[in-house]
Amino acid sequence: MAHEVVRHQLPLFDEEGRSAATDDEAGRDRHYLPDLPDEDPYAAGHRTCAGCGPAIQYRWVLKAAGNDSVLAGPTGCMYVANSTYLCTPYTVPWAHTPIASGGSFTSGMAAGYEAMIRKGRYPGQYPNIIVMAGDGSASDIGLGAISGALYRNHDALFVCYDNECYANTGIQTSPTTPYAGMTTFTPFGKAIPEGKKLPPKNLAKMMAEGHPHCYVATTTVGYPVDLMNKTRKGLNHVGAAFLHCYTPCQKGWVYQTSMTVELGRRVVEAGLFPVWEYDLENRTYHYFHPPVQRPVTDYLAMQGRFGHMLPEHVATMQRAANQNFRDMGMDVPAELVAGEDPEHHKRLAEETYSMPLNRGVGA
Amino acid sequence: MTTVHVEGGLTGPNGAGQLARLARGSRTPDGEQFLAGLAGQKLRLNGCAAAAYAALYANVDVIAAYPIRPYTAIMMNLSQFIADGILDAEYLHADGEHSQLSAAFGAGSCGARAFTGSSGVGVTYAYEMYSIISGARIPIQMSIADRTLDPPGDFGSEHTDALCTRDMGWLLGWAATPQEVFDKSLIAYAIGEDPRVLLPQMVVQDGYFVSHIAGEVDMPSAVAVDDYLPPYQLPFALDPRRPVSHGPQIHPEQGPPLQLERARAMEDAIPVIREKTDAFGTAFGRHYTHFVEEYILADAEIALVISGGHAVTCRAAVRQLRERGIKIGMARLLWVRPFPSDDLRQALRGVKAVGVVETNLGLGGASYGGILSLDVTTALYHASPKRPLVTAFMAGLGGETVPVAEFDWMAGKLGQALQRGSVEKATHWVGFEK
Numbered sequence: 001m002a003h004e005v006v007r008h009q010l011p012l013f014d015e016e017g018r019s020a021a022t023d024d025e026a027g028r029d030r031h032y033l034p035d036l037p038d039e040d041p042y043a044a045g046h047r048t049c050a051g052c053g054p055a056i057q058y059r060w061v062l063k064a065a066g067n068d069s070v071l072a073g074p075t076g077c078m079y080v081a082n083s084t085y086l087c088t089p090y091t092v093p094w095a096h097t098p099i100a101s102g103g104s105f106t107s108g109m110a111a112g113y114e115a116m117i118r119k120g121r122y123p124g125q126y127p128n129i130i131v132m133a134g135d136g137s138a139s140d141i142g143l144g145a146i147s148g149a150l151y152r153n154h155d156a157l158f159v160c161y162d163n164e165c166y167a168n169t170g171i172q173t174s175p176t177t178p179y180a181g182m183t184t185f186t187p188f189g190k191a192i193p194e195g196k197k198l199p200p201k202n203l204a205k206m207m208a209e210g211h212p213h214c215y216v217a218t219t220t221v222g223y224p225v226d227l228m229n230k231t232r233k234g235l236n237h238v239g240a241a242f243l244h245c246y247t248p249c250q251k252g253w254v255y256q257t258s259m260t261v262e263l264g265r266r267v268v269e270a271g272l273f274p275v276w277e278y279d280l281e282n283r284t285y286h287y288f289h290p291p292v293q294r295p296v297t298d299y300l301a302m303q304g305r306f307g308h309m310l311p312e313h314v315a316t317m318q319r320a321a322n323q324n325f326r327d328m329g330m331d332v333p334a335e336l337v338a339g340e341d342p343e344h345h346k347r348l349a350e351e352t353y354s355m356p357l358n359r360g361v362g363a
Numbered sequence: 364m365t366t367v368h369v370e371g372g373l374t375g376p377n378g379a380g381q382l383a384r385l386a387r388g389s390r391t392p393d394g395e396q397f398l399a400g401l402a403g404q405k406l407r408l409n410g411c412a413a414a415a416y417a418a419l420y421a422n423v424d425v426i427a428a429y430p431i432r433p434y435t436a437i438m439m440n441l442s443q444f445i446a447d448g449i450l451d452a453e454y455l456h457a458d459g460e461h462s463q464l465s466a467a468f469g470a471g472s473c474g475a476r477a478f479t480g481s482s483g484v485g486v487t488y489a490y491e492m493y494s495i496i497s498g499a500r501i502p503i504q505m506s507i508a509d510r511t512l513d514p515p516g517d518f519g520s521e522h523t524d525a526l527c528t529r530d531m532g533w534l535l536g537w538a539a540t541p542q543e544v545f546d547k548s549l550i551a552y553a554i555g556e557d558p559r560v561l562l563p564q565m566v567v568q569d570g571y572f573v574s575h576i577a578g579e580v581d582m583p584s585a586v587a588v589d590d591y592l593p594p595y596q597l598p599f600a601l602d603p604r605r606p607v608s609h610g611p612q613i614h615p616e617q618g619p620p621l622q623l624e625r626a627r628a629m630e631d632a633i634p635v636i637r638e639k640t641d642a643f644g645t646a647f648g649r650h651y652t653h654f655v656e657e658y659i660l661a662d663a664e665i666a667l668v669i670s671g672g673h674a675v676t677c678r679a680a681v682r683q684l685r686e687r688g689i690k691i692g693m694a695r696l697l698w699v700r701p702f703p704s705d706d707l708r709q710a711l712r713g714v715k716a717v718g719v720v721e722t723n724l725g726l727g728g729a730s731y732g733g734i735l736s737l738d739v740t741t742a743l744y745h746a747s748p749k750r751p752l753v754t755a756f757m758a759g760l761g762g763e764t765v766p767v768a769e770f771d772w773m774a775g776k777l778g779q780a781l782q783r784g785s786v787e788k789a790t791h792w793v794g795f796e797k
Binding site: 002003067068069070072079080083084085086087088090091092093094095096097098100101103104105106107108109111112113114115116118119120121122124127144145147148152 | 391455457475
């Protein structure tokens with residue numbers, strides 16, 4: 001007879017006063033870490049860059065998941081930087097998969113454990129089955145496989161660590177690279193002054209709309225408790241879960257290495273990466289409303305990849321951000337509306353700011 | 364926060380072998396009853412159904428399916444077994460062949476017995492996965508019913524699809540009848556899952572000629588199959604009780620020893636193939652030669668080397684030619700990987716001219732014809748004391764039949780070569796030449 005498949009239910013962390021949901025700017029930085037589990041299944045000793053956003057995300061996700069986890073990692077920077085033959089940062093079982101196989105390999109792991117437990121071939125609880133795929137893997141070459149896995153509703157967590165480029169191969173554009181983001185496949189020049197011309201693909205919305213039976217959420221490394229709680233909610237959800245996590249790439253974006261977590265908040269405060277949770281009962285999005293709303297320039301000015309932007313490009317970016325704020329149900333302050341006009345930025349360029357960090361771009 | 368359930372016995376020096384995972388997978392009550400009713404019967408099954416029955420007997424845990432003709436019928440049979448409650452397995456509707464192979468790979472990596480399959484361009488769509496799965500030493504099984512590669516679209520059988528993967532480290536062999544499909548599927552799992560081997564297997568049958576023509580298939584008892592094919596036990600499964608990392612990045616200088624290991628895995632499979640083939644004969648009463656079927660080769664001067672279902676017609680042609688006094692025989696390759704060089708030389712030891720029947724396309728190769736003759740020629744180059752003449756015959760392409768008359772024509776060409784003391788050309792296109 002079939003054996004019962006017993007699944008984990010992980011308790012959530014207390015977010016009160018620890019997330020970014022405090023209303024004063026200084027308060028953003030207070031007490032954002034609750035008492036964390038001692039387990040650290042993503043151990044030290046890997047070769048990620050200083051300030052690596054994906055490494056921070058990997059650590060929080062695996063801390064939240066714990067030791068009874070099985071992990072897959074499609075090809076990407078977090079394959080190459082993490083695993084070196086005869087050495088591993090993982091204290092949980094981990095397997096490399098081809099870049100297009102994140103969704104499908106993980107489906108197989110989930111199906112394997114379902115069948116083995118049911119048929120009495122594995123004595124434990126159903127483990128946390130997790131894949132962390134880069135944005136190239138998740139939104140480009142492996143999109144179909146992840147969509148297939150979500151559609152089939154395997155009990156697994158599919159995480160996209162989004163550093164907005166193919167970082168492993170030397171910073172090429174991916175579908176989530178922002179408009180005007182400079183990459184080695186979207187350089188700026190006289191003929192194409194903005195670098196990347198296309199707006200990014202909305203991966204998480206595509207996953208939520210297309211697979212409304214799944215737990216789908218977005219988060220950033222700027223909100224560790226939110227990240228860990230969404231990880232646990234995704235794992236607790238019986239069925240497929242998709243978590244889209246914004247993870248800055250110091251090498252690809254050219255910023256000061258200490259600013260990774262700060263970028264994870266500014267991107268939300270600038271309206272460029274809405275943080276939300278999909279409510280699958282009511283088929284609505286629960287948006288996080290950042291306590292601070294900033295002009296996009298507060299975000300762009302920190303990164304070399306935007307250093308070539310002309311006033312009209314900044315204005316285009318501000319229009320997209322303002323639209324995001326409206327989608328999130330937030331009012332758009334007059335200053336941000338003014339930023340939709342290129343003249344606004346011409347004036348600023350002359351009078352107010354000089355984007356000191358941007359000088360080195362392309363040099 | 365989550366705790367890992369650890370079985371006793373993990374601490375000893377052989378702790379890894381003590382995992383409770385060794386348990387045999389349970390069958391459903393309906394499955395037990397169904398298989399008990401089948402034991403000892405002869406069913407009329409086509410090759411696809413035979414492959415599905417073998418997977419049912421093997422009590423596979425995960426099946427990854429995607430439709431393409433003609434192998435699809437294997438998956439249709441299996442989905443019905445599951446719908447009827449006869450087989451307890453996760454049936455995964457993959458989004459393409461690459462995902463099929465990836466999912467089977469993931470399941471096999473966790474310790475589940477995984478089954479998948481494809482045909483034609485489906486086989487080539489998944490190409491990235493073949494080297495990865497064999498290199499990871501995950502012994503999943505892929506059941507292939509041959510189909511010609513595009514262009515243009517053609518449902519007919521041609522061996523090119525599976526042969527494209529021949530150097531990717533999988534065990535690869537053709538079955539010529541539904542009974543052989545059934546038997547070979549079980550034998551292949553037994554070989555591949557053996558801890559001395561741990562290699563994925565392709566069990567191939569000709570599309571339509573075997574996959575869709577019914578033949579009688581003996582149904583064994585489930586107990587006999589369970590005894591022959593022990594529970595799948597991957598020594599390094601992705602298991603939270605004993606964490607391992609699979610497939611980390613290497614430095615170039617670490618490559619040669621790993622590649623050597625993969626090459627040796629193929630060679631090391633050879634004695635296990637012999638052992639499991641013999642054990643199968645003992646258990647089920649059907650005795651196969653290990654690698655090469657020798658058909659009237661003892662006194663043969665000329666011989667055809669062939670693989671797959673066309674061997675059935677070839678045997679009839681050989682018999683008729685023998686009645687006319689022509690000393691011809693047939694050698695059929697039961698496995699193409701690992702390639703049975705020793706067994707083939709032994710089978711053809713007295714033969715003076717050999718023709719390789721190519722039901723495949725190897726464009727621009729050394730023979731400017733097919734794929735199989737290159738391996739056959741290399742194997743025979745080392746024959747002693749005198750190597751035979753070798754030529755290739757392109758026949759049955761696009762799924763065309765290879766009638767007796769074409770085998771007669773091939774025999775004629777081999778006879779002429781024998782008289783002349785040399786072959787006319789490396790490759791003959793049957794039906795396009797006089």
